[in-house]
Amino acid sequence: MRYSETGFNLEINLTRGSIEKVATDPDTAELYLGGQGSAAKILWDRVKSGTDPFSPDNLLIFSTGLLHGTPVPAANRTVVNTISPQTNLMSHSLFGGFFGPELKYAGYDKIIIRGKAPDLVYLYINNDKVEIRDATHLRGKGTTETGDLLKQELGDYKVQVAAIGLAGENRVFMASIDHNHASAARGVGVIMGDKRLKAIAVRGTKDIHVARPAELFEMTHQMRRKIGESDGCGDWMAVDEDDSFHHNHFAWGNARTRRKDFWSAELQERWTHLKYDHMDRQTGCFNCSKKCRNVINWPGKPRFAYKCFGKDTYHMAAFLELDFSFEILGLAQEYGVDSYSTPQVMAFALELLEAGILKDTDFPDMPADNRGRFFYLLEKIVRREGIGDILADGVSQAAIRIGNGAEAYDHNTTKKFEQLPIKLGKLNPAYFLMIATGEKMSITQIEGSFPQDPLPTREQREAFVNKWEAVPDEKFKQYFLNWEKRNEISDQATCDIVDWNEAMHYIDDSIGLCGFVSSFRGQFGGGVAYHMNNIPQIISLATGLDMSKEKLWKCFQRIRTMVRVVNVKRGLRRMHERPPEDHWAVRNEEFEQKLLDTYYQYKGWNKQGIPTRKTLERLDLEYVADELEELGILKTEDEFAPAQPVAEAATA
Amino acid sequence: MTASTVVAKKIVKEIKVEIDKCTGCRACEMACSAFHARPRFSSINPARARIRVVVDEINDEYVPIRAGDYTPSECNGRHIYKIGGKEYSECSFCGASCPSRDYFREPDSGLPLKCDMCESIPPLEKPWCVQACLPGALTYIEREETREPRPQEKRAELEGGLESLVNKFGQDALIEALSKMTKGH
């Protein structure tokens, strides 16, 4: 019997209208876990390097995590992967809620979609009954609205729906896939729309078996309580009314303006009222004891829910206040656009107008006030109307299409993707490496285990490390104890920290855990529920695999490498690995490039950031090395001279 | 009250539901299905749970409901309840496994499911759905219920009461009052 997995994928070809249930290789879990890990392998195997993202041959993959459907709390992140038209690289995206576990209960680990439907369709999965159905009656419907309509149509409120809105239908690059007030951004909604797939509705009533039931249940029950009671887990921003952090430290407008004294007690009092006067409740995701989403009911607008920084992005881009975000978010969520990148695209457009690069005639009938302008731009973008058609390609590509100096206003992207609006003084070396080399596109998907900043006194640092269970190796405690100034830390420590931060995300996104109880949360307080010291045991109990810390680390390295080679095959090289030039005020090109060299060597990559044959062979990826050599991508002349100093990998 | 009145007591097990605290996490469904799996905890399948959470995020409706009795026929007409500005269908609160829906039925056999309060030997301290509900929407309550006295006990009590009224007002006045009461209304 397969434990924790179903052992089947659904293969859907929308061009032909075919549906196949395909048994998966039982060894895949041991090598790639599941989720993003095994999806990256599928993209490598099946999407040729020259494939245009809008080609029917591009795949859109919905993956459950290895632990979805088991009693493991907070294992509910569904992963969506494809090739993004915005970056021409692998899209990595996640959404919380209930979809992944439901898909497992229906009997599938993944849905792999290729081809394009002739017109709008939805996929209905009810255990073994799988149908591609007409969705033309859902054209233009909102994301949550679509979920609701499908539940009514199917006569089953237990159906879990992931849907695109108008933005996805119109192939807006910032389009998201939404489910139950959770959303997957970063380049996946556009491909779902391109494939003319409006929604997937899943209902499952089958068992998911686990290998060692009593032990796993007991252990996970304790975890659930720990998560529920701990303030080291979940999104504290759901209840912390002091949001001076984002408002005083992040940049407003088109990621330009710092307002260091914005926050005040008066504002906090006013905003707290605004929130609680309109909040229905807080909700959580499948089998998790936290409640991270605040559900807001704004008069005259659809209900929506927000998490984290998501409530700030619109009003900060528009130089307005929280009421504006509350007013626009319900609509934006129903249209299905990413709340991180979309406001930046709008602020970028208004900057171009101010600079005279775009003209008033590009914005016919646009209101004069910022509030009205943002609503106006939202409508234009989701419909790809007028200037909206260009803006819908995201900042980088819009800047190229507009030309005439617009490129200079594209100042906050890396690998053509909008970054968080953070503008700082001195460089933090670990952040330099994470933003430069990260392939999950948003820093929130890369950072997270090691604290962002040192603590001021030795006593505080000692207190921190004394209760720090999550460290994979004692050396991290030493790094933290001896860390006094943000930018003063050894290269070896920097490499180890970046590697550990990445490792946790790659593991979470393969086994399906939420970053708020694992990869993202340790940097704030250290007390996460899941870490390298307990995940191997949990995987073993659930799946029956004999997992260890060493094996799990190697899985991370293999998955990380697979994602990199998918992107390398599509053209990713060293020159693309640059954080925004103004991310820090003080820069030192020589130091940064040397650090990048050191990190590439630490990872077993060559001067171009491509994994070497030796690295690939060590990770059982010899065939990848062969192919990269055949394609002329992997070349011996790009290798580092062996004499150069090499930082040692954390866990070989 | 005379000393002869016997007050019988029994333990009533209840689960109090506070829908405003429900986050819709469905940990209750997960845990119930695990506990009822054979061998215990060996599989998870919320469709086998004896509790289900009715969720409608558009209307902000979150109602955990436990499986009650099987009914062979569906009800003829349902109420719509308006509570706190939100409309709920009667179905949202109904735990019956009835012919009009698939809920609360074993997915394989279609046999009705019923909450058994996690009966087990030795008994659990709290049912599993309550243990899994960290947000506090479900609370387990054991209540001592005073059982209704049996008919002969009631009769003794009635006679005792009448006797004291006769002593106070006299038999005639009492009969007159009783006949007035029965005619007037």
Ligand code: SF4
């Ligand atoms: S911690 Fe929050 S976001 Fe994560 S699974 Fe739990 S409720 Fe969802």
Ligand code: SF4
């Ligand atoms: S009391 Fe036990 S049997 Fe009843 S719903 Fe709760 S967990 Fe299920």
Ligand code: SF4
């Ligand atoms: S466990 Fe509690 S909060 Fe979660 S769905 Fe069930 S009743 Fe609601």
